[in-house]
Amino acid sequence: xxxxxxxxxxQILDAFLQDPTDWKYGYDLSRNTGLRSGTLYxxxxxxxxxxxxxxxxxxxxxxxxPRHLYRLTPDGLQFVREHRPSxxxxxxxxxxxxxxxx
Amino acid sequence: MSAARRLASxxxxxxxxxxxxxxxxxxxxxxxxLDFIEGDWAALFWAMGSTTAIFRYSGCGLKAWFRKYSGYExxxxxxxxxxxxxxxxLGIAMAVALTFCALGILHLSLHLFPxxxxxxxxxxxxxxxxxxxxxxxxxxxxxxxxKKRPMALGILLSAIxxxxxxxxxxxxxxxx
Numbered sequence: 001x002x003x004x005x006x007x008x009x010x011q012i013l014d015a016f017l018q019d020p021t022d023w024k025y026g027y028d029l030s031r032n033t034g035l036r037s038g039t040l041y042x043x044x045x046x047x048x049x050x051x052x053x054x055x056x057x058x059x060x061x062x063x064x065x066p067r068h069l070y071r072l073t074p075d076g077l078q079f080v081r082e083h084r085p086s087x088x089x090x091x092x093x094x095x096x097x098x099x100x101x102x
Numbered sequence: 103m104s105a106a107r108r109l110a111s112x113x114x115x116x117x118x119x120x121x122x123x124x125x126x127x128x129x130x131x132x133x134x135x136l137d138f139i140e141g142d143w144a145a146l147f148w149a150m151g152s153t154t155a156i157f158r159y160s161g162c163g164l165k166a167w168f169r170k171y172s173g174y175e176x177x178x179x180x181x182x183x184x185x186x187x188x189x190x191x192l193g194i195a196m197a198v199a200l201t202f203c204a205l206g207i208l209h210l211s212l213h214l215f216p217x218x219x220x221x222x223x224x225x226x227x228x229x230x231x232x233x234x235x236x237x238x239x240x241x242x243x244x245x246x247x248x249k250k251r252p253m254a255l256g257i258l259l260s261a262i263x264x265x266x267x268x269x270x271x272x273x274x275x276x277x278x
Contacts, residue, residue: 036147036148036151037132038152041128041132041152041156041159042155065137067131068127
């Protein structure tokens with residue numbers, strides 16, 4: 001699958017890799033990666049379009065609006081594992097990667 | 103609720119309401135996150151970024167639709183468009199430069215050789231400032247049409263404007 005892996009995309013993939021089975025919120029991803037919504041969401045949309053990302057709505061609770069959740073699909077996980085080692089650690093910047101390293 | 107947060111909320115509500123169907127889920131997702139952003143200004147920036155993201159996504163959708171239904175596989179990218187505009191402007195610039203050169207030659211020849219006064223009917227002047235440049239424009243545009251069409255279009259556009267100006271000048275100054 002051809003996809004441009006920008007440093008921002010890699011940051012997001014890293015954030016997902018921290019706990020691949022966990023669902024994540026958009027705002028939490030934004031805080032973990034330091035990316036603004038205008039950068040984060042187009043990447044999430046692209047990943048979802050390519051079936052690399054699962055999206056779901058949180059189960060509604062009383063008085064609490066549901067939130068959108070994101071998680072890598074098995075294909076997404078495989079894609080990340082295939083493409084991730086090809087990058088050296090020096091190429092990656094941002095809080096997500098430094099958290100992974102530490 | 104502060105004005106910034108109210109604005110952010112209204113902006114995202116409007117986006118969610120008017121977004122194309124395929125984007126509506128995403129717009130709602132961005133709207134829901136707004137409640138969890140602590141700062142009011144951060145919320146406003148979140149809403150603005152989200153709006154941009156939805157516009158970009160809708161734009162991609164429209165482009166894909168256009169490509170699918172028009173069969174036009176090579177839709178113009180911004181880069182191509184930029185190149186075409188530069189080509190067009192270059193064509194216009196070349197035509198303007200040539201016109202000024204022709205005018206310069208005319209003035210210089212009149213200055214250097216005052217005996218060359220063109221008499222009552224300035225055919226020679228018209229030849230220098232109009233006929234020769236127009237011929238060069240048309241020949242140049244024809245030659246460039248296949249390889250550098252935007253530039254040829256720029257030259258042609260200038261030629262038309264120049265010819266119109268020349269005709270209007272003749273009509274307004276013709277006294278018999």
